Amino acid sequence: MRTGIATVCLSGTLEEKLRAAAKAGFGGVEIFETDLVTSPLSPEDVRRLADDLGLGLDLYQPFRDFDSVPDELYRANLRRAEAKFKLMGRLGIDTILVCSNVATASIDDDALRSAQLHGLAELAADHGVKVAYEALAWGTYVNDFEHAWRIVDDANHPNLGTCLDTFHILSRGWDTAPIEGIPGEKIFFVQVADAPKLSLDVLSWSRHYRVFPGEGQFDLPKFLGHVARTGYSGPVSLEVFNDTFRQSDVERTAVDAMRSLIWLEERTAQHLAASAAEAAGGAPSPAQLAQASRAYAMPLTTLPQVAPPSGLNFAEIKAADGGAATAELERLLGQLGFEPRGEHRTKPVSLWTLGDARIVLNRQQARGVEPGISALGFDVENSVAAVARAVQLKAVPVARTSQANEEVLQAVQAPDGTEVFLCQDALWVEEFGSVAPGGSPLGGAPESAEVARIDHINLAQPWQHYDEAVLFYSSVLALSPQPSQDVSSPAGLVRSQVMQTEDRSVRLALNLAPWVQADSVRGTVRDTFQEHIAIIVPDLVATAKACRARELPFLAIPENYYEDLDARYGLDPEFLATLRELDLLYDRDADGEFLHFYTATVGSVFFEVVQRIGGYDGFGAPNAPIRHAVQHAHRR
């Protein structure tokens, strides 16, 4: 599939955009007019630069407000178009996007529109240009792709075709099946964008909230499946207007964009294979998938297939060697019931375990930098395939030095810098020495060691990489995004996005924390970067009691919380007294109950211990404001 991206998706100057698109591996770009007009580069310079970068210039856009106008304006529009056709000649671009008239349309007459577009196509032919006519979702008279196609079909000119844009089609809820009625060679261009489902007016929605494929809620594989079946073989190009992407680093955004198209190719091939298999009455085989990826004029690249991870192999916290915060962290782990399993053979790294929960304390960080979650290990079936897939999805591999005889662990970087290890086993544990003679200095084996494990990890995400993170974890690790939720905190709303496997063996919560300016709320910026590791145990009350006996610093829960809990649930007084005494939190849903507690924070890391009773499937979200408020007060 030929991949493309409109320059308007990216921040920076035209030159920066072209360089970033080429670096990310795009086949071509759409030149958005404003980017050219504001550039000091001449059209010839742009053409030369694109050539040097191996980047196709696939589309010039947009040409607005052409059709459905009185004759005088039509002539003026032709003159305006001719100037652009000449410009395209200098750029070496052969296709222009003409979108349905929004501003000056005054005559609602399809025959007139066909005639005017035919006239435009005639003029375009003189300049070797092809015109791709597109229905904007908010076009005055033409806002439906089928309508645009009928007009193009009636005009019947070899230099006139249609452009399909997923946003304009899916935002209006149009049925996409009729796409297959359009001959592939009359589709001159295909633009794709995803979007969250909003009830906003379609123009504002389009201008500010589009995202890259896989970051929203549109069914793009189904759309692109229809397009593939028409025999279309041209570019599939991103046109995403997004306030955040326009502000973010151009090279990162280009990589995120490229990843989204690779994801879309794979999903489209899967969709096509599944349709074929369904017609034959079964699930698609790998051979059918490979077949689907090659069956169309638009070949679809597929990636090594991987199953979702089956568990969290470990979590790593980076801390400075010998620092006070590090000592505090070690004490905290001991108080939680973790046992030190010894030092790594060659590195300043120690392993701590509680049942199946493994935490690696990496003391290679510089002094003065606070401890933070630095790496996560995921259990995968085949780590080589998993890393190969990740790298094909533009993830950056992590280079770690290993000595001979050490396990070579495969890792890639997540958008926020967290290192994601793809682990086939836990043999690396053997590189850690056994506990020093005399056993754990911090207490015996915990009560619940045999079944404790990591329940979930909560990572704080910088606002400008949030959508990118969702796509990263869903494409690279096959985690499924759940509906996001807003939680109140003293420093602002925190948007929480859970990514998990269907069987819940891996749960990851991404928190988009509010950004606090220096002169702003006294909670300071540090508020926003707290992250945590949650351990699940079979008997939370017993664990809490043992932790209290080991003098674990619990996050202190306000008395008002227990009164409100009682008002809401009318809990058994003895149970309520236990919750209160142990600083435990409680939640309930239709399927079960949830008990949990939090520890104090060290650096930017704290811990949570949870128990799930019955089929409870959440994370205690109603209690999150309590935690934020208490942590905020501690930060002061």
Next chain:
Amino acid sequence: MRTGIATVCLSGTLEEKLRAAAKAGFGGVEIFETDLVTSPLSPEDVRRLADDLGLGLDLYQPFRDFDSVPDELYRANLRRAEAKFKLMGRLGIDTILVCSNVATASIDDDALRSAQLHGLAELAADHGVKVAYEALAWGTYVNDFEHAWRIVDDANHPNLGTCLDTFHILSRGWDTAPIEGIPGEKIFFVQVADAPKLSLDVLSWSRHYRVFPGEGQFDLPKFLGHVARTGYSGPVSLEVFNDTFRQSDVERTAVDAMRSLIWLEERTAQHLAASAAEAAGGAPSPAQLAQASRAYAMPLTTLPQVAPPSGLNFAEIKAADGGAATAELERLLGQLGFEPRGEHRTKPVSLWTLGDARIVLNRQQARGVEPGISALGFDVENSVAAVARAVQLKAVPVARTSQANEEVLQAVQAPDGTEVFLCQDALWVEEFGSVAPGGSPLGGAPESAEVARIDHINLAQPWQHYDEAVLFYSSVLALSPQPSQDVSSPAGLVRSQVMQTEDRSVRLALNLAPWVQADSVRGTVRDTFQEHIAIIVPDLVATAKACRARELPFLAIPENYYEDLDARYGLDPEFLATLRELDLLYDRDADGEFLHFYTATVGSVFFEVVQRIGGYDGFGAPNAPIRHAVQHAHRR
């Protein structure tokens, strides 16, 4: 009028919220349940703190999902309510907000609702509590204030009344006139919020985009006029859910909030006086306004009345004495045709003029800090009244040292720190010495000196003070906000908000610049704080030629711009050649044409020179992306 604010409007802990509300001068607060539940303060502590601060605790809220339920759930809800009534006794709050059921309503029967609310009121009476029932805009069965009132009226219990919330009423477009049919004593509470008109679903709109009165588009004075006519005398309290306010400094937000209620009181009195005068067939007199402010059980404070400013008296740029940037700035002013009018008698400040445009160069800034716009002078009829008004609107007066025999200039601080001077005349000019012998060192009097003046000022606003700035300039200076506009730049979208007088003698453009993180677009944060002063001249081409002769560094406009201009407008070739040669920009609207050019930037300041031909009323917005792109490239 008793003023109030819901704690949910503000950031921080409950204690911080209460202190900030008291400091801003609020009469009372609504305790939002989550703020209490997350607080370490006991109810008794909260009551004591509020007492100490002289702050009333006027409402406990919200109590959700009470009505329209089966009997079993009704009994559970009564139990839940009783716990809250007891809590309110400890807090010393006598009114609770009960909002129409959203989550558990299953029986659509007004008689049942009246009976259930009657039962709740009976229980409330036992605890000395009054119940204010409110229709949420998205209530399952009850979402219209008239419907809520009918249910309350039918229940007919002295402890049951209704609560009116402007958002729930105006977001749905309900007719507000029927408010006057509700007896004032049955309105137990009034909540006000403004909002921009969005086509978003009403729940998201309410939860994220409410703003303080005067910052949105609702007709709140009309609403409050109806309320006053019912004889209501209770609190008028802000309930504003806003993502930005929740993240901003709590004390600033509280002041912004208080200003909005003062503004609303005045506008309501004006509305009532105008209605009365209209009934009598004329415009309201000051006496009628005073009368309207006292005529109701809810007295309305009014402020010193001021006319909108009649011009820009001066603009001040702060720069470091003897710095390279300052020398560059002086050179730039000379090249623009400004003449140095000498030094201030006692301060390191110089005055530069071009016709009626006065720029004060204040060299008191520390070395290393870049030059920036620091103060604006507005021409007002009565500076004492204007300052008194500003101070009553919670503006902070600026203290400036003056020697004997010097003009005492009155100034207050705008939200972004700009000093706003309210000038009755320009006698202060006499404190500057005449030009040094030999005349201006930088050239003779400019061509257009006799009519040049400041056309507009463009100020960059930090994102968290944007709404506050709009309210500040509209309430303190009587400037009218125009519809805002988004302009693209290489670093993101720039939201531009024009504030101006009806006669256009003062035009101010506030730019909400995108915030760029350190690791982000290489344009860096400095991009976002460029501001400028625009001078209007009668013959731009002549001025531009003279400036070029004086070697003014023009902002260089890309050739591509002129080609696009020609494609769009088919301009006269000679005129186009002049534009191109002089780096001029061109725009056109239905009423006229606009010519302008920009200078290079010094520190964070640059200049624009404009000519308005015919009735052109804009600011050349289509050309703004060109300016941003060229400035971005220079910043690299």
